[in-house]
Amino acid sequence: MAQVTEVVKLQRKVLAEVSRLALHDKLADHVEDILTTVVTEDGPRYRCCIHKERAVLKDRINVALSQPIGTDITEAAANALNGEVADGSIVRVLPEACDRCPIDKFMVTDACRNCLAHHCIASCPKKAIMVAGNRAYIDKMTCVECGMCKKSCPYGAIIEISRPCERACDLKAITAAADRRAAIDYDKCAQCGACKIACPFGAISDRTYIVQVIQAIKAKKRVYAIVAPAIVSQFGVKVKLGQVKTALIQFGFHALHEVAFGADIVTLEETKEFAATVPTDRAYMTTSCCPAYVEMVDKHLPQCGEYVSSTVSPMVATARMIKAEDKDAVVVFIGPCIAKKVEGQKNPDCIDYVLTFEELAAMFVGAGINLTEITDTLYETDASRHGHSFASAGGVMKSVIDTAGVLAPDITIKPHRAEGLGNCKQALQQIAKGDLDANFFEGMACVGGCVGGPGTLNDVRITTKMLETHVNATKTVMAPENQKAVDVIEKGGHWHKE
Amino acid sequence: MEQLVVEICAGTSCYLLGSQDLIDALETLPPDKRSKIDLRGITCLKACGHGPNVRIKGVVLSNMTPDRLLQAIEDNL
Numbered sequence: 001m002a003q004v005t006e007v008v009k010l011q012r013k014v015l016a017e018v019s020r021l022a023l024h025d026k027l028a029d030h031v032e033d034i035l036t037t038v039v040t041e042d043g044p045r046y047r048c049c050i051h052k053e054r055a056v057l058k059d060r061i062n063v064a065l066s067q068p069i070g071t072d073i074t075e076a077a078a079n080a081l082n083g084e085v086a087d088g089s090i091v092r093v094l095p096e097a098c099d100r101c102p103i104d105k106f107m108v109t110d111a112c113r114n115c116l117a118h119h120c121i122a123s124c125p126k127k128a129i130m131v132a133g134n135r136a137y138i139d140k141m142t143c144v145e146c147g148m149c150k151k152s153c154p155y156g157a158i159i160e161i162s163r164p165c166e167r168a169c170d171l172k173a174i175t176a177a178a179d180r181r182a183a184i185d186y187d188k189c190a191q192c193g194a195c196k197i198a199c200p201f202g203a204i205s206d207r208t209y210i211v212q213v214i215q216a217i218k219a220k221k222r223v224y225a226i227v228a229p230a231i232v233s234q235f236g237v238k239v240k241l242g243q244v245k246t247a248l249i250q251f252g253f254h255a256l257h258e259v260a261f262g263a264d265i266v267t268l269e270e271t272k273e274f275a276a277t278v279p280t281d282r283a284y285m286t287t288s289c290c291p292a293y294v295e296m297v298d299k300h301l302p303q304c305g306e307y308v309s310s311t312v313s314p315m316v317a318t319a320r321m322i323k324a325e326d327k328d329a330v331v332v333f334i335g336p337c338i339a340k341k342v343e344g345q346k347n348p349d350c351i352d353y354v355l356t357f358e359e360l361a362a363m364f365v366g367a368g369i370n371l372t373e374i375t376d377t378l379y380e381t382d383a384s385r386h387g388h389s390f391a392s393a394g395g396v397m398k399s400v401i402d403t404a405g406v407l408a409p410d411i412t413i414k415p416h417r418a419e420g421l422g423n424c425k426q427a428l429q430q431i432a433k434g435d436l437d438a439n440f441f442e443g444m445a446c447v448g449g450c451v452g453g454p455g456t457l458n459d460v461r462i463t464t465k466m467l468e469t470h471v472n473a474t475k476t477v478m479a480p481e482n483q484k485a486v487d488v489i490e491k492g493g494h495w496h497k498e
Numbered sequence: 499m500e501q502l503v504v505e506i507c508a509g510t511s512c513y514l515l516g517s518q519d520l521i522d523a524l525e526t527l528p529p530d531k532r533s534k535i536d537l538r539g540i541t542c543l544k545a546c547g548h549g550p551n552v553r554i555k556g557v558v559l560s561n562m563t564p565d566r567l568l569q570a571i572e573d574n575l
Contacts, residue, residue: 236513
C-alpha cells in the first residue's frame with residue numbers, strides 16, 4: 001500500500017466502525033449509524049450527493065460483513081453476528097461505487113499534425129478514421145479498438161487509455177460489462193487484489209471476517225492469531241512484535257504464533273521434495289506458498305499444475321501444527337494478502353478466518369487499542385532467518401537453495417524467480433517450453449513479494465528494508481538448524497497436499 | 499536557529515489514516531527547509547477518528563494531508 005488516499009481512509013473508517021460497534025454489542029441495532037458517522041452532512045463530498053455516498057457505503061458495509069451486496073445492512077449485520085459468511089468470491093466489484101469509467105480506448109491527442117501520409121487512415125481496417133478540424137478523428141461507432149492507428153502514427157499522437165482496474169490485472173480478468181461497470185471473470189481471476197489497489201473510486205473490495213472473528217472471541221473460544229512474516233513494521237516502523245502480541249491478547253486472542261515457523265517447515269519439506277522429484281520425476285518444480293500464483297497456474301496454465309510443489313503453504317503448516325495440539329482452536333491467519341482468504345476457504349480443516357494487517361489495525365482502532373502506547377515485551381522468535389525471509393521476493397528460493405546445500409549437497413538447482421502474475425505466467429511458460437534453463441521457480445504474485453501485498457499498511461520499500469534488518473538479527477540462521485521445526489516434522493503431520 | 503516543532507501522531511488510529519504519508523512528505527523536503535523542522539513522533543493527541551492529527555505550536559490540526567501539512571508549516575515558519 002503506497003499512499004493513504006481519501007478513498008482508502010473511507011474504507012478503513014468503515015472497518016474501524018464495524019469493529020467498534022461489534023465489540024460494544026451495538027452492531028445489530030446501530031449499523032445504520034455508520035452511514036452518518038463516516039459520511040457526515042458537512043462533507044467532505046466525493047460523489048454527486050450525500051445519498052450516493054451513503055448508497056456506496058451500504059455496499060462497503062455488506063462487503064465488510066462478508067454478506068452479499070444489496071443485502072439490507074441491518075439484516076447483513078445480524079447474519080454476520082451469527083457467524084454467517086456468504087458464498088462466493090472474495091474480491092467484489094461494488095456496483096454503486098464503480099464510476100463506469102467512460103473511456104474511449106484510443107484517442108487522438110493535440111500532437112496530431114494532420115500530416116500528408118495519414119498512416120492512421122491507411123492502417124485502419126474499419127475505415128473508422130477521417131480528418132475533421134485539421135486533425136484525425138476516430139469514429140467511435142465504427143472503431144473496433146484494434147490499435148493499428150496507434151502503432152502506425154509516426155508522432156505517437158494516438159494514445160491508448162484503459163481503466164485502472166483493467167490495466168492492473170495481469171490476467172485480463174476484469175473488463176467493462178454491458179452497463180460499463182467493471183466485471184470480474186472469476187474463471188480467470190486469481191483474487192490477488194491488484195484491481196482493488198488500482199481503482200481510484202474504491203469500487204473493488206474484498207470481503208472481511210472482522211465481525212465473525214470478534215464473535216468467536218466473544219464466545220470465549222480459543223482464537224489463535226497466526227501472523228505472516230511480512231508483519232515487520234506494518235503498524236509503524238517503531239512498533240515491535242512484542243507490542244502487537246500484547247495488543248492481540250488485550251483484544252481477546254488466545255495466543256500468537258508466527259507463520260515464519262511454518263515457513264521453516266515448508267523450507268525443509270520443499271527442499272526434500274525437490275531433491276526427491278527433480279529431475280527424476282519431473283523436469284522442474286515451482287513454489288506453492290503464494291496462493292494467487294498457485295491459482296494463476298491452476299486457471300491459466302493447468303498443464304503446469306503437476307510441477308507445483310505439493311508442500312502446503314506456511315499458513316497451512318502453522319495452522320495444522322496448532323490444530324494438532326488444540327483441536328478446539330480457532331485459527332486466524334493475519335497477513336498482507338487477499339488471496340489467502342481464498343486459500344483459507346479451501347483449507348477449512350485448519351484455517352477458520354483470514355484477516356489482513358489493514359483489517360487488524362482497524363480492529364485495534366475499534367477496540368481503542370493504541371500500539372504505540374503499549375510497552376514492548378521482548379518477543380523471542382521461534383523461526384529461522386529462512387522462515388522470516390519468505391515475506392520478501394526471492395526469500396523462498398534462497399531458503400531452499402541454502403537448505404539443499406545442507407540436506408542434499410549433490411543436487412543441482414538452477415533457480416529462477418518472478419514477481420507479478422504476468423511475469424510469473426510468462427516465465428513459467430518459458431520454463432515449460434524449455435526456453436528458460438531453470439529447474440526451480442519461485443512465483444510471487446505481488447511485486448516485492450508478500451511485503452508488497454494489497455493488505456499491507458506500510459510502503460513496500462520501507463518494509464523490505466526493515467525485514468532485511470530483522471532477518472539479519474534473527475539468531476537461528478537456517479531452517480535445518482531450527483530444531484523445533486525439525487522435531488515437529490518428525491512427530492508426523494500432513495505437510496503435503498493429497 | 500530555533501526549529502519549528504512538528505508533532506505527528508503515530509498512534510494506531512492516525513497511522514491507519516495515513517500519518518506515515520505525512521512523515522514521508524516532511525522527510526522529502528529540500529535540506530534547507532527540512533533543517534528548520536524538528537519532527538517528533540507522538541503517541542496520541544486525543545482526537546482519534548479525525549486523524550491523521552498533527553500539533554504545531556500547541557494547535558492540533560486534524561484530518562491532515564501531506565499538502566495541508568506542508569502549507570501549515572509554510573505558514574508557521
